[in-house]
Amino acid sequence: MTENIYNFPKEDELLLKQIEDLTNQQKWDSAVELIQERLEKEFDVNIPSNAVLKAKLAGFLIDIGSEGQLERPIKDGMDIYEKDIDTFVKYIHKSSIEYNLGNGKSGLFLIQRTNPGFQFNPKNIGILTETKNHYWRAYKLLPKEDMGFRKQLLTNLANTLDTSCRVVEALHYYDQIIEEDPEFPQANASRGEALIWLNHISGSYSVNQLWQAMNNFAIAANSKNVPDWYIRQWEEKRDRLQHHLNKHGYTEQDVEHDIEITKAEANSHSDYRKFCLNHYLCLSEHSLYCNCIGADRDNLTIPKSSGSIGGEDIPRMELRLNRMKSEYAIARLLFYESNEINHKKWEPYNKELFLTELYEDEAVGHRPEMLRTSFRLCFGILDKIAHAVSELFDLSDPEEPLAFERFWRPRGKGLSRKQELRWEKINQIENFPLLALYSQATDLNSQTGEWGDFKKWRNALEHESLILTQSSDKPLDIFGALKSSQRILMVNYEEFRQKTLHLLHLTRSAIFNFVFCVRIEGEKDLREQGQGVSITLFPKNEIL
Numbered sequence: 001m002t003e004n005i006y007n008f009p010k011e012d013e014l015l016l017k018q019i020e021d022l023t024n025q026q027k028w029d030s031a032v033e034l035i036q037e038r039l040e041k042e043f044d045v046n047i048p049s050n051a052v053l054k055a056k057l058a059g060f061l062i063d064i065g066s067e068g069q070l071e072r073p074i075k076d077g078m079d080i081y082e083k084d085i086d087t088f089v090k091y092i093h094k095s096s097i098e099y100n101l102g103n104g105k106s107g108l109f110l111i112q113r114t115n116p117g118f119q120f121n122p123k124n125i126g127i128l129t130e131t132k133n134h135y136w137r138a139y140k141l142l143p144k145e146d147m148g149f150r151k152q153l154l155t156n157l158a159n160t161l162d163t164s165c166r167v168v169e170a171l172h173y174y175d176q177i178i179e180e181d182p183e184f185p186q187a188n189a190s191r192g193e194a195l196i197w198l199n200h201i202s203g204s205y206s207v208n209q210l211w212q213a214m215n216n217f218a219i220a221a222n223s224k225n226v227p228d229w230y231i232r233q234w235e236e237k238r239d240r241l242q243h244h245l246n247k248h249g250y251t252e253q254d255v256e257h258d259i260e261i262t263k264a265e266a267n268s269h270s271d272y273r274k275f276c277l278n279h280y281l282c283l284s285e286h287s288l289y290c291n292c293i294g295a296d297r298d299n300l301t302i303p304k305s306s307g308s309i310g311g312e313d314i315p316r317m318e319l320r321l322n323r324m325k326s327e328y329a330i331a332r333l334l335f336y337e338s339n340e341i342n343h344k345k346w347e348p349y350n351k352e353l354f355l356t357e358l359y360e361d362e363a364v365g366h367r368p369e370m371l372r373t374s375f376r377l378c379f380g381i382l383d384k385i386a387h388a389v390s391e392l393f394d395l396s397d398p399e400e401p402l403a404f405e406r407f408w409r410p411r412g413k414g415l416s417r418k419q420e421l422r423w424e425k426i427n428q429i430e431n432f433p434l435l436a437l438y439s440q441a442t443d444l445n446s447q448t449g450e451w452g453d454f455k456k457w458r459n460a461l462e463h464e465s466l467i468l469t470q471s472s473d474k475p476l477d478i479f480g481a482l483k484s485s486q487r488i489l490m491v492n493y494e495e496f497r498q499k500t501l502h503l504l505h506l507t508r509s510a511i512f513n514f515v516f517c518v519r520i521e522g523e524k525d526l527r528e529q530g531q532g533v534s535i536t537l538f539p540k541n542e543i544l
Helices: 010-024 028-039 050-070 072-085 093-113 127-140 147-163 165-179 184-202 209-222 228-247 252-269 271-278 314-337 342-352 364-393 416-424 430-443 455-464 493-529
Strands: 466-467 486-493
Touching: 010 028, 010 050, 028 050, 028 072, 050 072, 050 093, 072 093, 093 127, 093 147, 093 364, 127 147, 127 228, 127 430, 147 165, 165 184, 165 493, 184 209, 184 493, 209 228, 209 252, 228 493, 252 364, 252 455, 271 314, 314 342, 314 364, 314 493, 342 364, 364 430, 364 466, 364 493, 430 493, 455 466, 455 486, 486 493
Parallel strands: 466 486
Antiparallel strands: none
16 A cells, blocks of 8 residues: 555544554454444545545455455455545555455465365466456556555565466565565565475475575564564574574584675676576576576576486477577577667667668667567467477377467367367366466466567567657657558567566576476376486587
């Protein structure tokens, strides 16, 4: 919720404080009772202070219901927002409203998943997908000057991504928040949880990873102005991890030594590698939580560094992964080269290119073309993931064209029997990274996804004409070139650059999810067969 700039009557100020105190003491029913009593009194929401007060009370209902797992308060709070949204947007930022609606959907999902027999599969995460969409909308509308709200919104967004098994993206956002505020308790605690979740999904871990999770919980537990019951949870998790570290013989001296070594090694990377690490663009498991020498190469592979893995699919999937990594590396490099820091490098080449001035404000030349190609390559990688997943689980016929964002649940007439059964089969597969890939696909759905414009941009790049404009002003177009042309889509260059970075992040995460997905299936085969094969992987002798 944005800060209240209105003067509430003294009794309402006291009421809000009382509700907050009861909430912190986990006295949910008493807090809800006070809110309902106040809401039953006359409210003219056309008065600004009344509108803000009512929105705050609705937000409290959602938060109390979520914390106490009480469905009725959550629904009551959401009903208030949905009923009075046209009035609320006059006095409250739309980002805040989307945030609270996201909190409500998140609370409802947490209650849903505690029901007996709940299964974590694509068809059962509809509310979680809606939660994610509310947070994405809040994120896109986020006022840059409201840093306090930004931290909490990004934490809740990351928590939802993490719950959707999208741990790679979640860690990215937690790191962003902690970089801005190293002691922000919710982001620290959630990052600790995500590192443990990463261990579960990836099937691998390091002592450094355990220590970082422990340290995150320790920072959170030392926070002020946080309910005691949160502190007790974080202290318990901190102590449990500390016990594991002690069993490994990891001492405070080891920690101090490792921190110094990590700093030195992080500074030893090339400028390009530092750019990739700082922008979360590396395909190394170690880079997900540490920038030391262990993150110097994109050494992500399906087999883990130690142990056997089962399944004859592994070499074929590793072949697919090689193609994804190679294309991602060039997409990432093109994004880097298109950056402003490399402007002078490409000036001589641009001077050799003659283009007619049409006053249409289009950004042209080497750097814009690099950016456009980077964007296109990402979609190609995602489609390759769809093909690989379909091959792994036998979800499609070899000749069927597949698109990452919509192959999961085919619709329409003339479907084959395999297509008709695909959604049912996907929901029977117990594989959390597969669920993560589905969640990512919902982001890109052109009809319902919050990043559905990406698909429209890709289609315009491939088949029509997407013009990147250099300024936000309307082009002069004195020759009428734009007016007389059909199928033209215009996007601001800087917006396209930021969205290309977002797509690179999503694609990177999808590659990780693909690897973890195949790895889990290989481990299933190993358990079923009782024996596996030890696959030794070597780098290619020559890369042209």
